Amino acid sequence: xxxxxxxxxRDEDFAKWYTDIVRAAKLADYTSVKGCIxxxxxxxxxxxxxxxxxxxxxxxxxxxxxxxxxxxxEYLFNQEKELIEGFAPELVWVTEVGNKxxxxxxxxxxxxxxxxxxxxxxxxxxxxxxxxxxxxxCNVFRYEKETRPFLRSREFLWQxxxxxxxxxxxxxxxTKQMIDVYQWFNHEILAIPSITGKKTEKEKFAGAEFTLTxxxxxxxxxxxxxxxxxxxxxxFSKAYxxxxxxxxxxYDYAYYTTxxxxxxxxxxxxxxxxxxxxxxxxPRIAPKQVVIIPIGNDNMVNDLCSExxxxxxxxxxxxxxxxxxxxxxxxxxxxxxxxxxxxxxIGARDLANGVVTVVRRDTREKKSIKKxxxxxxxxxxxxxxxxxxxxxxxxxxxxxxxxxAHSMADIEHILNTQPGFIRxxxxxxxxxxxxxxxxxxxxxxxxxxNEKPIDDKCVCCGKPAKxxxxxxxxx
Amino acid sequence: xxxxxxxxxRDEDFAKWYTDIVRAAKLADYTSVKGCIxxxxxxxxxxxxxxxxxxxxxxxxxxxxxxxxxxxxEYLFNQEKELIEGFAPELVWVTEVGNKxxxxxxxxxxxxxxxxxxxxxxxxxxxxxxxxxxxxxCNVFRYEKETRPFLRSREFLWQxxxxxxxxxxxxxxxTKQMIDVYQWFNHEILAIPSITGKKTEKEKFAGAEFTLTxxxxxxxxxxxxxxxxxxxxxxFSKAYxxxxxxxxxxYDYAYYTTxxxxxxxxxxxxxxxxxxxxxxxxPRIAPKQVVIIPIGNDNMVNDLCSExxxxxxxxxxxxxxxxxxxxxxxxxxxxxxxxxxxxxxIGARDLANGVVTVVRRDTREKKSIKKxxxxxxxxxxxxxxxxxxxxxxxxxxxxxxxxxAHSMADIEHILNTQPGFIRxxxxxxxxxxxxxxxxxxxxxxxxxxNEKPIDDKCVCCGKPAKxxxxxxxxx
Numbered sequence: 017x018x019x020x021x022x023x024x025x026r027d028e029d030f031a032k033w034y035t036d037i038v039r040a041a042k043l044a045d046y047t048s049v050k051g052c053i054x055x056x057x058x059x060x061x062x063x064x065x066x067x068x069x070x071x072x073x074x075x076x077x078x079x080x081x082x083x084x085x086x087x088x089x090e091y092l093f094n095q096e097k098e099l100i101e102g103f104a105p106e107l108v109w110v111t112e113v114g115n116k117x118x119x120x121x122x123x124x125x126x127x128x129x130x131x132x133x134x135x136x137x138x139x140x141x142x143x144x145x146x147x148x149x150x151x152x153x154c155n156v157f158r159y160e161k162e163t164r165p166f167l168r169s170r171e172f173l174w175q176x177x178x179x180x181x182x183x184x185x186x187x188x189x190x191t192k193q194m195i196d197v198y199q200w201f202n203h204e205i206l207a208i209p210s211i212t213g214k215k216t217e218k219e220k221f222a223g224a225e226f227t228l229t230x231x232x233x234x235x236x237x238x239x240x241x242x243x244x245x246x247x248x249x250x251x252f253s254k255a256y257x258x259x260x261x262x263x264x265x266x267y268d269y270a271y272y273t274t275x276x277x278x279x280x281x282x283x284x285x286x287x288x289x290x291x292x293x294x295x296x297x298x299p300r301i302a303p304k305q306v307v308i309i310p311i312g313n314d315n316m317v318n319d320l321c322s323e324x325x326x327x328x329x330x331x332x333x334x335x336x337x338x339x340x341x342x343x344x345x346x347x348x349x350x351x352x353x354x355x356x357x358x359x360x361x362i363g364a365r366d367l368a369n370g371v372v373t374v375v376r377r378d379t380r381e382k383k384s385i386k387k388x389x390x391x392x393x394x395x396x397x398x399x400x401x402x403x404x405x406x407x408x409x410x411x412x413x414x415x416x417x418x419x420x421a422h423s424m425a426d427i428e429h430i431l432n433t434q435p436g437f438i439r440x441x442x443x444x445x446x447x448x449x450x451x452x453x454x455x456x457x458x459x460x461x462x463x464x465x466n467e468k469p470i471d472d473k474c475v476c477c478g479k480p481a482k483x484x485x486x487x488x489x490x491x
Numbered sequence: 492x493x494x495x496x497x498x499x500x501r502d503e504d505f506a507k508w509y510t511d512i513v514r515a516a517k518l519a520d521y522t523s524v525k526g527c528i529x530x531x532x533x534x535x536x537x538x539x540x541x542x543x544x545x546x547x548x549x550x551x552x553x554x555x556x557x558x559x560x561x562x563x564x565e566y567l568f569n570q571e572k573e574l575i576e577g578f579a580p581e582l583v584w585v586t587e588v589g590n591k592x593x594x595x596x597x598x599x600x601x602x603x604x605x606x607x608x609x610x611x612x613x614x615x616x617x618x619x620x621x622x623x624x625x626x627x628x629c630n631v632f633r634y635e636k637e638t639r640p641f642l643r644s645r646e647f648l649w650q651x652x653x654x655x656x657x658x659x660x661x662x663x664x665x666t667k668q669m670i671d672v673y674q675w676f677n678h679e680i681l682a683i684p685s686i687t688g689k690k691t692e693k694e695k696f697a698g699a700e701f702t703l704t705x706x707x708x709x710x711x712x713x714x715x716x717x718x719x720x721x722x723x724x725x726x727f728s729k730a731y732x733x734x735x736x737x738x739x740x741x742y743d744y745a746y747y748t749t750x751x752x753x754x755x756x757x758x759x760x761x762x763x764x765x766x767x768x769x770x771x772x773x774p775r776i777a778p779k780q781v782v783i784i785p786i787g788n789d790n791m792v793n794d795l796c797s798e799x800x801x802x803x804x805x806x807x808x809x810x811x812x813x814x815x816x817x818x819x820x821x822x823x824x825x826x827x828x829x830x831x832x833x834x835x836x837i838g839a840r841d842l843a844n845g846v847v848t849v850v851r852r853d854t855r856e857k858k859s860i861k862k863x864x865x866x867x868x869x870x871x872x873x874x875x876x877x878x879x880x881x882x883x884x885x886x887x888x889x890x891x892x893x894x895x896a897h898s899m900a901d902i903e904h905i906l907n908t909q910p911g912f913i914r915x916x917x918x919x920x921x922x923x924x925x926x927x928x929x930x931x932x933x934x935x936x937x938x939x940x941n942e943k944p945i946d947d948k949c950v951c952c953g954k955p956a957k958x959x960x961x962x963x964x965x966x
Contacts (some may be wrong), residue, residue, distance in 0.1 A: 049597070079534070080535070081539065085528070093524060111585075113583045159589070
């Protein structure tokens, strides 16, 4: 068999392959609420793992969690024009309670800058109250027209950090620190080699001074923004009157940052790592890292399975035994489609020969090892190897799909052949950005601030280049 | 000083005392969204602790977490009449997106039976698919008229378990198991001696066959329902067509249970344990269990603080040093108002005499102990003692405020003197229940199913008694 029958081939129809993986691995399903998904146990367990690792990191850096209201009165939204303009078409409004019309409309949060600023306004009076390093885990709602599970859903889950500081320098440091946290998370935990940079004026968050972003490249060469950190300067704090008395005993407005990462990370895991056999989970994010499958009903086999399962769990490896009533073949396929990093098969015949079988999900490599070799150390080392190999393979693929363009024709050629990350110089003029977008909707992904130029002229107009930019087609 | 100046005396004005505690301990604040609170870091940290302990227990019992949509199409709600009737006045409706009217209204979930049933309908076809033991942690919205932080808020956080089973027996076992989990949690973790029983027909959840409940008694003798587990039989699965093929190869409808516990638990902690000096947290739910306060700026003092703090944290005691620039007196008061179970004061003068000071928050008892006695074992034992003592004091108080009524006059007398749990026999007739309610709104809290009768006649009508019931005034 070449691939899982329930899953369309990735090279045949990437979009269909993606939704097939989501369903086959039981990550999420469509619901009667258009554009909203049900996140199923396998999918939610990944989100819980994402939450626990990121939350620990946030707290180590001094952040604390809070919970602000989900409904936002219309007048509050209207205080910051760019924000309401940026989000207006996607906002859903609560207008009735029971069968009575409300006096004012409430938006369901699409993002919470308004409510956080309204809170900070009341709770900050002196520089001694600063910084406030708040974060919340919650659901948000954006009425998207086209939706795809995890990738773009009307309701999604995320964390949104909202911090206020006494100085610009401190706030900018926070903005950079948090995008570095996301990059660390993508590289080290998700095995996704994101690139990090600054959004152009056109692409930055509504109302921000600047936006830093993590951009991932999917297997098919399409780009995905999957973590952003915004610096707002004093713009929002002026609009919402978040002021404090500084060290010089004068009124000043707080310096504000926000940063967020969403359930979209699950889409990235799929589109970077999964294959024709199903999901492939990097060991560090896999809710279950090892499945042990007994073959046949043999006491020695069952004892060894139980013993080794206990040993692994005692040593903090997330292992489990599949002792359901299904056939071994069915269990193998299920572990495979669910992306469990390591599968251990233990059968009586093999045991008689003193061996057990260990299968890597990422390479599907099957190895017969001596029973004595099956230790926690062996498994932990293999999990590390898989994690590292998955990152390197993704990086290799990303390098293969990273191109340099020196002309508009280059961009067009690349997009017609094989899309990917396109590196090209830019003068900084939005007109040129718009012209590049005319080529198949190719957008600037981010400005690489510390990379050497590859040209001295803008790829579009030929005027002196200011920025080394990565361009691409996005989800 | 007798009590904290920022806090109204509990015996003077209980309601004012309660909201003073919420503000003084920085648990939550009011927002610009009427009836909705901002849960602040100190309050949210308690909720995180509640979540982590309950979630671990749920998972040990085989439950898994999911996330269903927050919006519910009107037609879906309408499929179960009792549910829509029970919740209709409190439902808020989304009717617009951007500036356009939607074709159909969506309710923000006030509870998720509808969406879970709609999901299960699609995903259950055989008894082999059962049971499904799903739970979700989320926000819900009920448009309450009168609100109080944590106690009754338009938006609140909760977990809602939704399980489907192949047999009635299994589903009833689940319903009972989960109310036992809540009772265990209240008794062992929150040090609240809840009583557990069955709701009367009048007081059960809209659409349920029966409802089991945990009822707490607040310090002032008012009752609080703070955890419920419902058995629905096949009512919802018939309304939503959740059917499966059973072992006899015949169609049957799934047996359904739901159970939930909310941020209201934080209100219970306050109203059972707090005092005139602020919050008092039971050690097992306290996000921070021990605060170490250095007095004066002395190297030996600072070293001992750091050393002992590290030791405690290494041994899994949640300790921290308050080395902010405030005065020791201010730090003492802050630790006290925030309810930190143990405060350790370390000063140079005491150290010269080889002693340190340990203060219990619950009794405010101050003890000078030899420096060598200050070990993890000492602290852990003291935390256990505090936990046990808090439970016993709450139980003692609850016993003191538990009364027996043998006539309507008794009930009236009790409610006019000192309200509490009122035990009285009942014939089972709703008319009698309504008559008792006429006395200051006194409601049945729950039927005690395994307690001996205290009379053979109904407290109201004098006909033969069927149930031993606890009555009381509720929040």
